[in-house]
Amino acid sequence: MNVIPCSINTLTGLYNISGVEVGQHLYWQIGGLQVHAQVLITSWVVIAILLGSVTLAVRNPQTIPADGQNFFEYLLEFIRDLSKTQIGEEYGPWVPFIGTMFLFIFVSNWSGALLPWKIIQLPHGELAAPTNDINTTVALALLTSMAYFYAGLTKKGLSYFGKYIQPTPILLPINILEDFTKPLSLSFRLFGNILADELVVVVLVSLVPLVVPIPVMFLGLFTSGIQALIFATLAAAYIGESMEGHH
Amino acid sequence: MASAVMASCKTPSRIVLSPVASASKQPQQVSPNRFQQLKLAVLSLQRQHGGKAAAVAAGLVAASWGASPLPALAAEIEKAALFDFNLTLPAIASEFLLLMVALDKIYFTPLGKFMDERDAAIRAKLGDVKDTSSEVKQMEEQAAAVIKAARAEISAALNQMKKETTAELEGKLAEGRKRVEAELAEALANLERQKEDTIKALDSQIAALSDEIVKKVIPAP
Numbered sequence: 290m291n292v293i294p295c296s297i298n299t300l301t302g303l304y305n306i307s308g309v310e311v312g313q314h315l316y317w318q319i320g321g322l323q324v325h326a327q328v329l330i331t332s333w334v335v336i337a338i339l340l341g342s343v344t345l346a347v348r349n350p351q352t353i354p355a356d357g358q359n360f361f362e363y364l365l366e367f368i369r370d371l372s373k374t375q376i377g378e379e380y381g382p383w384v385p386f387i388g389t390m391f392l393f394i395f396v397s398n399w400s401g402a403l404l405p406w407k408i409i410q411l412p413h414g415e416l417a418a419p420t421n422d423i424n425t426t427v428a429l430a431l432l433t434s435m436a437y438f439y440a441g442l443t444k445k446g447l448s449y450f451g452k453y454i455q456p457t458p459i460l461l462p463i464n465i466l467e468d469f470t471k472p473l474s475l476s477f478r479l480f481g482n483i484l485a486d487e488l489v490v491v492v493l494v495s496l497v498p499l500v501v502p503i504p505v506m507f508l509g510l511f512t513s514g515i516q517a518l519i520f521a522t523l524a525a526a527y528i529g530e531s532m533e534g535h536h
Numbered sequence: 537m538a539s540a541v542m543a544s545c546k547t548p549s550r551i552v553l554s555p556v557a558s559a560s561k562q563p564q565q566v567s568p569n570r571f572q573q574l575k576l577a578v579l580s581l582q583r584q585h586g587g588k589a590a591a592v593a594a595g596l597v598a599a600s601w602g603a604s605p606l607p608a609l610a611a612e613i614e615k616a617a618l619f620d621f622n623l624t625l626p627a628i629a630s631e632f633l634l635l636m637v638a639l640d641k642i643y644f645t646p647l648g649k650f651m652d653e654r655d656a657a658i659r660a661k662l663g664d665v666k667d668t669s670s671e672v673k674q675m676e677e678q679a680a681a682v683i684k685a686a687r688a689e690i691s692a693a694l695n696q697m698k699k700e701t702t703a704e705l706e707g708k709l710a711e712g713r714k715r716v717e718a719e720l721a722e723a724l725a726n727l728e729r730q731k732e733d734t735i736k737a738l739d740s741q742i743a744a745l746s747d748e749i750v751k752k753v754i755p756a757p
Contacts, residue, residue, distance in 0.1 A: 347642065365651065385640035423619055423621070424624035
């Protein structure tokens, strides 16, 4: 009867010896409201990395691209290709949104895996990937929701809402439900993957500090990249879906 | 004893309590269920190998930790403020929007424009190259025509030269033949004259000879 609570206790014990602090936040008060300071700090670092590398690489574009410019051109073509595949011919205005979504999530995820955040000690909580916090992922998912509503309404006006009774009015509740499940699934998928990833690595490191966690770390890097790609692809797919004409 | 276990389980998530430590708190008289046996094993391991056993023990516990305790785990995580929404959400959203505008200004639009322009330039150059290829063909045709004309001219000149040479040669040949014939005729005339002279001489000799014969045959009276 006391098996389950004890194993939980064991698990929390594992958390503690490995130094994992799940759901512990460093709070800042801003005008009577609280923010998670560690998320904001890491997101600033991520934004600084992005803006800095882009500025360095693309400041003075050459006809024959060198290393950095080449990489960012490849990246831009990748993002354009992704947007074009999902949205169609009118993908142009959405490239910044999809691209920023992909880059921000990707660099956030990889920063959690690659940057030695733990060196910096916080009074409470710890620095990790910004996507490790539900606030970030929900913010991104809600922005995606707004983006696809905006795309549909600007493209088709109020007749956009006609899609709720397509193909038959019976599906109205499900169609409305979809508008809630989309951001929910987007945010929870990213949040869960990144959090679980960091937990697995940290717990494994605490159990076997050498060699064994390395494959899991690589798997983590892979998962992080895939999650960024999935988020950007789905955002583009939702936008494309709300822009396409219904029959 | 069970209450002791429960008490140790009620500790909040932040209290440092390794599995080995919790196991070592339990004396030997535990009820023989799976986890307790495991913990006993861990305990004896620890006694034999000291600190090194901690990792092994943790591994054993993690391996034997089955599928059942998920709801309770969820409760623990709730306590840990995982779903703690606050001002961070709009802050991140506005940061994202700012980042989007900034990246659009310094990355997506300029580099995209640059790439498109380069693409267009390369395409234009490629088109030019295709055009010049037709030009090259035209020039090749011209060159072929020039070569053909030159060949015709040369062969005409060659023919004419051949004709001229032949005519010249024939003239020379005819001249030579004429000269030879003249010489021949002259030689034949000489021969004829010599023959006549000889015949004339022979005639006189014959007359003399016949006179002598006559004198000899017919004795002089």
